[in-house]
Amino acid sequence: MxxxxxxxxxxxxxxxxxxxxxxxxxxxxxxxxxxxxxxxxxxxxxxxxxxxxxxxxxxxxxxxxxxxxxxxxxxxxxxxxxxxxxxxxxxxxxxxxxxxxxxxxxxxxxxxxxxxxxxTADVTLDFSGIAKGFAVDAVAAALQGLGAAHFLIEIGGELRGQGVKPDLQPWWVDVEAPPGLPLPTLRIALCGLSVATSGDYRRFREEGGKRLSHSMDPATGAPIANDVASVTLFHESAMLADAWATAITVLGHERGMALATRHGIAACLIRRTATGGQEYMTPALAAMLD
Missing domain, CATH: 3.10.520.10 (ApbE-like domains)
Structure with missing residues (x-):
């Protein structure tokens, strides 16, 4: 991968x-x-x-x-x-x-x-927005099949926590803000929960002085052109967290977060602005943090 x-x-x-x-x-x-x-x-x-x-x-x-x-x-x-x-x-x-x-x-x-x-047409499958999450779930299932009850799995920055640590603390993870954006770190406990992040700062390439994101907008057939810096998604399934994070990134902060809110999804979106960064949370995530 x-x-x-x-x-x-x-x-x-x-x-x-x-x-x-x-x-x-x-x-x-x-x-x-x-x-x-x-x-x-x-x-x-x-x-x-x-x-x-x-x-x-x-x-x-x-x-x-x-x-x-x-x-x-x-x-x-x-x-x-x-x-x-x-x-x-x-x-x-x-x-x-x-x-x-x-x-x-x-x-x-x-x-x-x-x-x-x-x-039915000359299209090709690409699971880069969902396969890592599936692998996290599959590893978790394999560990549970062996009898493991307490673990933290991470593949390429996507994580799933199950049970607790030996000191009975939950598996705390920090979700850092994208580089260069002075926003607070989001800390959350993964207890039977997975987290996936989609961002524009890991995989990209420069062309003509422009940064081209690896996230594609199917509607335009080109890299996304919105101002989304990252989307972090919490879900019981790492596979679905992975896919949701990708979808919200492509849709942008208004449509993406509105869709997540309608479906009760716990998500955090960071948007690049002229003065730095702006953070948005769905009600489901805000409730988790209360």
């Missing part, structure tokens, strides 16, 4: 590290666009209209991604791979900025039936 992982496990059962590695290897083998023979890469090469059976984990992520696409009116799009590649954030580098997306709403060109799926 191009990142690191860590795990703190109280009274770690035997083979804990091996179990975690197995989950991550399975996730990469199914959902990495950087692996030519992964399930997602093979799916993206199938002829348009041809059905392909999908492994269970990939099917779970695809269904969740399509659900989030419907919920966000396409702001989250698991089939945005062509646009990601076009702007140079895929495994092949820049594929040509003069190209145009092959489908106006890529996710609508993915059909799922039972345990198989197909493309």
């Amino acid at each position: 191009g990142t690191t992982w860590s795990a703190r496990v109280v009274d770690a059962p035997p083979d804990t590290a091996a179990a975690i590695e197995a989950v991550l290897a399975r996730t990469i083998g199914q959902m990495s666009n950087w692996e030519p023979e992964s399930a997602i890469s093979r799916f993206n090469r199938t002829p348009v209209g041809q059905w392909m059976p999908l492994p269970a984990d990939m099917l779970t992520v695809l269904r969740a991604g399509l659900d989030m696409a419907r919920l966000s009116d396409g702001a989250f799009d698991p089939a945005i791979g062509r646009v990601v590649a076009m702007w140079g954030f895929g495994p092949d580098g820049l594929t040509g900025l003069s190209a145009t997306p092959s489908h106006p709403s890529p996710w609508t060109a993915i059909e799922v039936e039972g345990d198989r799926a197909r493309r």
Whole structure:
């Protein structure tokens, strides 16, 4: 996934590290666009209209991604791979900025039936906005399967806490403000809770003096052009926290936070302003902090 992982496990059962590695290897083998023979890469090469059976984990992520696409009116799009590649954030580098997306709403060109799926247009899947979160959930499930009850899992800055630390304190985590923005650090306890952050300061590239975010706006087929610096999302599911954070980032502070508020989602958005940064919280998050 191009990142690191860590795990703190109280009274770690035997083979804990091996179990975690197995989950991550399975996730990469199914959902990495950087692996030519992964399930997602093979799916993206199938002829348009041809059905392909999908492994269970990939099917779970695809269904969740399509659900989030419907919920966000396409702001989250698991089939945005062509646009990601076009702007140079895929495994092949820049594929040509003069190209145009092959489908106006890529996710609508993915059909799922039972345990198989197909493309009805020349779109490609890209799970970079949801797969890390899925991996966090899958590692947590594997640890619980081994009998672990107290742990903190982190993959690329996305975390899930379960139970408590040996001193009976919860797993406290700090959510730092984006670099250069003088805002207070948000501290919260992860007890059966996951957190994911989407930001414009980790993955980007410069072009013509402009910073191009890796977050794509499916509506424009280009990097997001709003002033969202970061979105932090708290949810029982790290996979859904990951997807929600991406959707809100794309939608922007007004539409994104309004959608999160309607669905009772605990989210914090930081917006860049002329004088620094402005923070927004949904009522669900404000209630958690009371």
